[in-house]
Amino acid sequence: MRVEQIAVFLENKSGRLAEIMTILADANINIRALSVADTADFGILRLIVNDVEKAREVLMNGGFTVGKTSVLAVEVADEVGGLATVLKAIHKAGLNVEYMYAFVNKSGENAVLIFRFEKMDEAIASLQKDGFTLLSGEQICAL
Template sequence: MLVEQIAVFLENKSGRLAEITTVLADAGVNIRALSVADTADFGILRLIVDKVEKAKEVLRDKGFTVGKTHVIAVEVEDRTGGLAKVLSCLKEANINVEYMYAFVNRTGENAVLIFRFEKMEEAIKTLKKGGFTIISREQICAL
């Protein structure tokens, strides 16, 4: 089960992140998870949102470069060792993590780990075999 994620390329200067989040808020797009990676010159903002196409449209209209990729969302218990257990399962299957980020849902009982892998389908099979729960974008938005 793949989750659509948008990636926004932005200049690494004051106010750009605020501009993006304001554009999305004004369009009624709810951000459910995000990650920011930066270099000296630019950044990549990765977002899971409730209205993917609307987000892409309004950001492009404001001149931002926007891409769409797929990621995998894994729900794990929010406890010591939860992430280590997932990563150990992937290590045993020799699956490389390209990047990841995480958030804790409102109940505080579970965490959601967002992963990008080179071999997405193999990762899904491995995680399911390891007993992990893969969740959809709709489930993320309902948290």
């Protein structure tokens, strides 16, 4: 139930994010989720896309440094307390969240939380045991 995510390192410079989006659009890559984090010198753009290998290739050919990482996609009800429910279960299991971001699917009934855990296998087992739905990359792209 792991989802492949790409991470793109970019300078904190005007136009770099637009350049990445243009490269992906020109390659017909559909972005399903994204997160941008920055430091003083560079940013990290995390993306879940419909074609990880093609996105990685076109971005590298465009001069960007691109990595690939596994994350977990957890589906929760899009209602007050949805995130709190998952985080309580994560805390109870003693899991450490390295980072997370979220999006709401088109139906508006559920939200999808993207997590990177220190111990991914333990996180999968714990979340499934607690009854949470983990989505595959294909399921995310179908939303």
